Amino acid sequence: MTQVRELFEGSAKTLAPLSGLLAVLILAAITTPNFFSLDVLRLVSFQIGIIGITALGQTFVLLIGGIDLSIAAVMVFTTIVLASYTDGQDGRLPVAILLAIGAGLVAGALNALLVLVRNVPPFVATFASFVLIQGIIVAWTRGAPSGSIPGALSWLGQGRILGLPVPTALFLVMAVAGWMVLAQSGLGRRIYATGLNPTAAHMSGIRTGWVISGCYIAAALSGVLAGLVSAGFIGYVDAAGSRNLDLNSIAAAVIGGVALSGGRGRIGQTVLGVVLLAVLLTWLIQLGAGAGGQLVVSGSVILLAVALQNGRFRLPSPIRTFSMKESS
Amino acid sequence: MFTSKLSPARGALRSTLAIGAASILVLASCSTEREGASADGATTGSEPACQNAEQAQAQYKSAWTGTAEAMGLETLEPVDEEVCEIDTSEWAAEPSQGDSYRIALAAQGPINSWGMISEEAFRMEAERQGAEVLYASANGDATEQVNNVQQLASQSPDAMVVVPMGEGITAQVAAATAQGIVVVCSGILPESSNAVSTVTRQYDLLGAAYAEWLVQELDGKGSVAMLSGLAGVPTAEYQAAAAKKVFEKYPDIKVVTQEYTQWSPTVGKTVARNLITKFPNLDGIWSDAAYADLGVVQAYREAGKKVPPMTGDSTNAFLKAVDGSDIKFALSTFPPDQSIDCLRTALQILKGEPVLNKVYIDSPSFTHEKASEYVRKDCSDDLMYTLHLTDEELAELELCK
Numbered sequence: 001m002t003q004v005r006e007l008f009e010g011s012a013k014t015l016a017p018l019s020g021l022l023a024v025l026i027l028a029a030i031t032t033p034n035f036f037s038l039d040v041l042r043l044v045s046f047q048i049g050i051i052g053i054t055a056l057g058q059t060f061v062l063l064i065g066g067i068d069l070s071i072a073a074v075m076v077f078t079t080i081v082l083a084s085y086t087d088g089q090d091g092r093l094p095v096a097i098l099l100a101i102g103a104g105l106v107a108g109a110l111n112a113l114l115v116l117v118r119n120v121p122p123f124v125a126t127f128a129s130f131v132l133i134q135g136i137i138v139a140w141t142r143g144a145p146s147g148s149i150p151g152a153l154s155w156l157g158q159g160r161i162l163g164l165p166v167p168t169a170l171f172l173v174m175a176v177a178g179w180m181v182l183a184q185s186g187l188g189r190r191i192y193a194t195g196l197n198p199t200a201a202h203m204s205g206i207r208t209g210w211v212i213s214g215c216y217i218a219a220a221l222s223g224v225l226a227g228l229v230s231a232g233f234i235g236y237v238d239a240a241g242s243r244n245l246d247l248n249s250i251a252a253a254v255i256g257g258v259a260l261s262g263g264r265g266r267i268g269q270t271v272l273g274v275v276l277l278a279v280l281l282t283w284l285i286q287l288g289a290g291a292g293g294q295l296v297v298s299g300s301v302i303l304l305a306v307a308l309q310n311g312r313f314r315l316p317s318p319i320r321t322f323s324m325k326e327s328s
Numbered sequence: 329m330f331t332s333k334l335s336p337a338r339g340a341l342r343s344t345l346a347i348g349a350a351s352i353l354v355l356a357s358c359s360t361e362r363e364g365a366s367a368d369g370a371t372t373g374s375e376p377a378c379q380n381a382e383q384a385q386a387q388y389k390s391a392w393t394g395t396a397e398a399m400g401l402e403t404l405e406p407v408d409e410e411v412c413e414i415d416t417s418e419w420a421a422e423p424s425q426g427d428s429y430r431i432a433l434a435a436q437g438p439i440n441s442w443g444m445i446s447e448e449a450f451r452m453e454a455e456r457q458g459a460e461v462l463y464a465s466a467n468g469d470a471t472e473q474v475n476n477v478q479q480l481a482s483q484s485p486d487a488m489v490v491v492p493m494g495e496g497i498t499a500q501v502a503a504a505t506a507q508g509i510v511v512v513c514s515g516i517l518p519e520s521s522n523a524v525s526t527v528t529r530q531y532d533l534l535g536a537a538y539a540e541w542l543v544q545e546l547d548g549k550g551s552v553a554m555l556s557g558l559a560g561v562p563t564a565e566y567q568a569a570a571a572k573k574v575f576e577k578y579p580d581i582k583v584v585t586q587e588y589t590q591w592s593p594t595v596g597k598t599v600a601r602n603l604i605t606k607f608p609n610l611d612g613i614w615s616d617a618a619y620a621d622l623g624v625v626q627a628y629r630e631a632g633k634k635v636p637p638m639t640g641d642s643t644n645a646f647l648k649a650v651d652g653s654d655i656k657f658a659l660s661t662f663p664p665d666q667s668i669d670c671l672r673t674a675l676q677i678l679k680g681e682p683v684l685n686k687v688y689i690d691s692p693s694f695t696h697e698k699a700s701e702y703v704r705k706d707c708s709d710d711l712m713y714t715l716h717l718t719d720e721e722l723a724e725l726e727l728c729k
Binding site: 032034037039040043046047138141142143144145146148158230233234235236238239240282285286288292 | 437438439440441442443444445467559584585587590591592593594595597598599601602604605606619622623626630645708709710725726727
C-alpha cells in the first residue's frame with residue numbers, strides 16, 4: 001500500500017512540471033501560431049543551453065541543502081579574464097581558459113570553506129562571495145574592462161552541432177554526465193545522503209565535507225562554462241547580461257521539482273524545469289508580454305512549483321530506496 | 329560538528345531565501361542604472377523669479393535645433409521647459425575649511441565605463457580648479473546612495489554634486505541643501521529636492537529625436553519595435569514616453585512591441601532574435617542604447633537579414649561593429665564627462681556667479697553618414713563620446729592608446 005502511495009505521489013510530483021510544460025506549449029500554440037516554427041524552436045533550444053548549464057551546477061548545490069548565488073559573478077569574472085588575458089588573440093585562449101577555471105575553483109572552494117569551516121549559512125556565504133567577486137571586478141576594471149574576446153570562442157556561443165546550438169549540446173552532455181553521477185554512482189548516493197541528513201551521513205562514514213566542497217566547486221565551474229558560452233555568444237564583456245542568471249538557475253531546478261531543503265530531486269527534473277522555463281520565457285517574449293507581465297508569470301510558475309513541493313505529495317528520492325536496501 | 333549546524337540553517341532556508349531573492353531582484357534592477365530622474369518630470373531648484381529667461385530659453389532650444397540639424401530632421405518640436413538664470417548670491421561663500429573648496433561627489437560608481445569616465449573626469453577637473461574632492465560610490469544602488477548623501481553631508485562640504493540613482497535620495501538632498509550645502513544634480517530629481525541647479529542631457533530630446541528620425545527614414549509608414557533599457561528606470565521610461573508621443577502623431581507608424589534590453593548586448597541579441605522570428609518584416613527599431621544595438625546587429629547578421637534602421641546612444645563598440653556597413657542609424661551622445669560641467673556649475677554658484685537652473689548638455693548627435701568621424705579604432709570598446717577629455721587623458725584612463 002505504501003509503495004503504491006509513494007508511486008502515485010512520485011508520479012504526481014514528476015507529472016506536475018510536465019503538465020505545466022504541456023500547458024505552456026498548448027497556450028503557446030493557441031496564442032502564437034508560429035511558436036513551433038524551426039526558428040522559434042532554435043531560440044528555445046538556445047535558452048535551454050544558457051539557463052541549463054548553470055541550473056545543473058545549481059542542482060548539485062541544492063541537493064546538499066545549499067544554494068549558490070555567486071554563479072553569475074563567476075560567469076562575468078570569466079569573461080573579464082578571457083578579455084584581459086587574450087586581448088582578442090586566439091593563441092592565448094587555452095591559457096586564459098585555464099586561468100578562468102582556476103578562478104572558478106577558488107570561488108567554489110571559498111564558498112565551501114565558508115559553509116564548512118565557518119558554518120556560514122549557504123545563502124549568506126555565496127552572497128558574500130558574489131559581493132566579493134563583484135568588488136574584485138570593479139577594483140580591477142573600474143567599470144571598463146580592457147581587452148577583447150577572441151574570435152575563436154564564437155563557435156561556443158554561436159555554433160551548431162547536428163543542428164543544435166552548441167550551448168544546448170553542451171547542456172545535454174552535462175545533463176547525461178550529471179545523471180550518471182547522481183543516479184548511477186556511489187558519489188550520487190553520498191550527495192543525496194548528505195543533503196537529506198548530513199549528521200546521519202557523517203556518522204555512516206560519508207566524508208560530507210568533501211561532498212559539499214565538490215558540489216560548490218561543480219557549481220562554480222558551471223559558472224565558468226557559462227562565462228565561456230556567454231563570451232562566445234556576444235563577443236563582448238557584458239556584466240549586465242548575467243543579471244538574471246542566478247535566479248533563473250535556481251528557478252529552473254525548483255520548477256522541475258528539486259527541493260530547496262536538499263536531498264530530493266533528479267537531473268531529469270532539472271532538465272524538465274529548464275525546458276519549461278526556456279519555453280515560458282520565449283513564449284512570453286513572442287507573446288509581446290511587457291517586462292511586468294513576464295516577471296509576474298515567471299514568478300507565479302515558481303510559486304506554484306514551491307507550493308507543490310510543500311504540499312501533501314512528497315517526492316520519493318533514490319536515497320530512500322538506498323537506505324532501505326542498506327538497512328535490509 | 330558541521331552537520332549539527334546545517335540542519336537549523338536548512339530549517340531557516342525558506343525565509344532567508346525569500347529575503348535573498350528580493351535583495352537580488354533589487355540589486356539586479358539597479359546594477360546598471362546610469363542616472364536617475366523624477367517620475368513626474370519635475371526638476372530642481374529653489375528658484376527665485378526667472379531671470380534672463382529669453383537668453384536661457386534660446387540656449388535650451390538651440391540644443392533641439394542642433395540635434396534636428398545633425399539628424400537631418402524636418403520636424404522636432406522642443407517640449408515646454410522653463411529655463412532661467414538664477415541669482416546665486418545667497419550661496420556665495422569662501423571655502424569653509426582651508427584655502428580650497430571641498431566638493432562632495434555622490435557618484436554612481438565605476439560599475440561601467442560611463443561611471444568610471446564620469447568620476448575620473450570630475451577628479452581631473454577638481455585638480456585643475458584646486459578643489460578638494462570628497463567621494464562616495466553608490467555602486468549603482470539607489471538605496472546605498474541615500475546613505476552616501478547623508479555621509480557626505482555630515483562632512484560639511486561647500487558643495488555636493490549628485491549623480492542620482494533614483495528619487496529615493498530626494499529627502500537627503502533637500503536636507504543637505506537646508507544645511508547650506510550647494511547641491512548640483514547630474515540628473516533629474518523632483519523639485520522638492522531643492523537642488524540649486526541640474527546639469528544633464530535631456531531625455532525628452534533624445535527619445536523624440538530618435539523617433540522623428542525613424543519616422544522620416546520610413547517615410548511615415550511602417551512597423552517599429554521599441555527597445556528600452558530597464559523597466560521603471562526614468563532614464564529609459566522618459567525617452568520611451570517621448571518617443572511614443574511622436575509615433576502617435578503618425579497613424580501609419582505601428583509600434584508592434586516594446587521590449588527591455590537591460591542595456592545589455594546579450595539581452596539585446598536575445599530579444600532581437602525573437603523579433604526576427606515574430607516580426608520578420610520589421611521596418612525600424614527605436615532603441616535608447618547602443619549597448620543593446622550591438623546585440624541587435626549581431627542577431628540580424630547571423631540570421632542573414634538586413635538590419636533595419638535603428639537608433640540609440642553612442643558607444644565605441646557599436647560604432648566599430650557597424651563601421652563600413654550599409655546599416656542606417658541615428659545616434660546621440662550622452663557624455664559621461666558632463667561631471668566636469670557639474671563641478672564648474674557648483675564652483676560658479678559658490679563664487680556667486682549666475683547659472684541656469686537647468687543646464688541641458690548639448691552634445692553631438694549624428695547619423696550613419698557621419699559615424700566615421702566618431703568611431704575610435706585606436707580606443708577601447710568601452711569608450712563613450714566625451715565633451716572635455718583630451719586624448720592624453722583618455723590614454724591615461726587606458727581607454728585609448
